[in-house]
Amino acid sequence: MRTIETQVPxxxxxxxxxxxxxxxxxxxxxxCVLDTRLLMKLATIxxxxxxxxxxxxxxxxxxxxxxxxxxxxxxxxxxxxxxxxSCQSALQQELSMAQNRGIDMGExxxxxLEFFEGVVSYYEGxxxxxxxxxxxxxxxxxxxxxxxxxKSLVQ
Numbered sequence: 001m002r003t004i005e006t007q008v009p010x011x012x013x014x015x016x017x018x019x020x021x022x023x024x025x026x027x028x029x030x031x032c033v034l035d036t037r038l039l040m041k042l043a044t045i046x047x048x049x050x051x052x053x054x055x056x057x058x059x060x061x062x063x064x065x066x067x068x069x070x071x072x073x074x075x076x077x078x079x080x081x082x083x084x085x086s087c088q089s090a091l092q093q094e095l096s097m098a099q100n101r102g103i104d105m106g107e108x109x110x111x112x113l114e115f116f117e118g119v120v121s122y123y124e125g126x127x128x129x130x131x132x133x134x135x136x137x138x139x140x141x142x143x144x145x146x147x148x149x150x151k152s153l154v155q
Contacts, residue, residue, distance in 0.1 A: 005030040006051040014039060017055050022063045024070055031066060040122065042115040046073045061103075061111060068094040087142035088149060109153050116147035 004027060008016050018033040032052040034043070043054040046069035053062045072090035091112075098108050123140035126132040132140070 001026055001028055003028040003030065004051075006032055007049040008032055009034065009045075009050050009052060016052075020053070020062065022066060024067050029066070029070070040118040042111070042118055044069050044115075046070060058111065061108065064094050064098055064101075064103075064108075065112075065115070067097065087139075087146045091146045091149065109150055113147065113150040113154060116143060116150060119143045120147050 001023075006029070009032060014037075015035050016032040017035050020031050020033055022029050022031065029051055032050065033055050034045075034052050036043070036054045036056045039054050041054065041056045043052075044057070044065045045052040046066070051066060051069070053066055057065060068090045071093055072087050094112075095105075095109075099105060120140070120143055123132070123136060123143060126136050127140055
């Protein structure tokens, strides 16, 4: 079995407070647990060789949230010279895995909705300030669709 170790982020003021391990598709991933003081309470990151989760993310759900990130960002595709992410597809797979694991889906969906609300708020700030890149605009649209899907499941 192959092991992929994350880089420890070197962001000013956001220290790693621990490490974790998950196995997905016959690959072992070593990830960072980050201090939450300068992050969203519920944060996951899969970018530039970093796989990380905030320390406030409930431990029993970290693996599924990180698997969502792995699915989403490993399935980016080039389409008309643009990268296309698959947040909704990753969410569907994640929810199916959660259900197969016997997780309380009502509680889990509410937690994921809280997560997506935070991510949407972050990107609303970036897009509203004019600082967002084209890639961030695209991510914002996909994250908002996933949030809306989760909202429909709560109602």
